Amino acid sequence: MKGPVVAIVGPSGVGKDSVMQGLAVSDPKIRLLRRVITRAPEAGGEDYQAVTEPEFQALVARDVFALHWQAHGLHYGVPRDIEQLRDGASAVLVNLSRAVLPAAQEVFDDFRVISLRASQEVLAQRLAGRGRESAQDIRARLTRADLPLPEGLRQVFKVDNSGALQDAITAIRAIIEAPVGDAAQPEARG
Numbered sequence: 741m742k743g744p745v746v747a748i749v750g751p752s753g754v755g756k757d758s759v760m761q762g763l764a765v766s767d768p769k770i771r772l773l774r775r776v777i778t779r780a781p782e783a784g785g786e787d788y789q790a791v792t793e794p795e796f797q798a799l800v801a802r803d804v805f806a807l808h809w810q811a812h813g814l815h816y817g818v819p820r821d822i823e824q825l826r827d828g829a830s831a832v833l834v835n836l837s838r839a840v841l842p843a844a845q846e847v848f849d850d851f852r853v854i855s856l857r858a859s860q861e862v863l864a865q866r867l868a869g870r871g872r873e874s875a876q877d878i879r880a881r882l883t884r885a886d887l888p889l890p891e892g893l894r895q896v897f898k899v900d901n902s903g904a905l906q907d908a909i910t911a912i913r914a915i916i917e918a919p920v921g922d923a924a925q926p927e928a929r930g
């Protein structure tokens with residue numbers, strides 16, 4: 741049995757990494773995809789494979805990635821071995837750019853999008869609290885916060901993460917555990 745690929749998307753600071761960690765702790769069959777990123781290895785936060793830009797380009801040339809994109813001045817890649825991670829999983833969670841979602845929907849069967857939301861004030865506070873980026877980088881991330889989701893996505897669920905982290909985790913578990921085609925409630929789409 742292959743679990744769905746569940747994209748966790750939303751503005752910087754909304755809680756994508758926190759929600760993903762919490763979900764993985766709550767159920768060992770919920771797995772996290774480890775991204776390849778041209779970010780310094782010591783930056784902290786999520787577990788990722790840090791590579792240099794030439795190393796990243798060599799991986800692209802070797803066709804290692806199912807998906808890759810650029811954002812925040814960095815390159816990000818999702819290795820094709822995500823398919824092995826799906827075997828026997830309840831879900832494989834992956835932090836994706838909103839811009840890459842239409843491509844992802846074509847690449848993966850049973851692809852679901854969790855669109856996390858929080859107000860600009862909450863985002864600004866959380867980014868400052870996280871302390872990974874400079875004030876200038878935080879401003880750049882906040883200007884991207886309102887980027888709309890692309891059209892044509894078939895399974896999108898809005899989840900609010902302005903409140904307690906556990907509430908968002910509980911809401912997402914219900915979406916993951918629902919049978920295919922059953923999880924979508926009209927009011928949860930968007």
Ligand SMILES: Nc1ncnc2c1ncn2[C@@H]1O[C@H](COP(=O)(O)OP(=O)(O)O)[C@@H](O)[C@H]1O
Pocket residue numbers: 750751752753754755756757758759785866867869870901902903904905906
């Ligand atoms: N529901 C929440 N309540 C309070 N703080 C949160 C919540 N979700 C995330 N955070 C905090 O907000 C900051 C940004 O969260 P993070 O998971 O890194 O967001 P993202 O991956 O979307 O950029 C972190 O310091 C995290 O601990």
Ligand SMILES: O=P(O)(O)OC[C@H]1O[C@H](OP(=O)(O)OP(=O)(O)O)[C@H](O)[C@@H]1O
Pocket residue numbers: 749750751752753756811812816835836837838839881884887
């Ligand atoms: O196109 P967007 O939807 O705005 O996303 C831009 C980038 O932000 C996220 O990365 P990352 O997790 O490195 O950054 P963040 O923690 O600051 O969101 C996401 O995975 C994308 O790579």
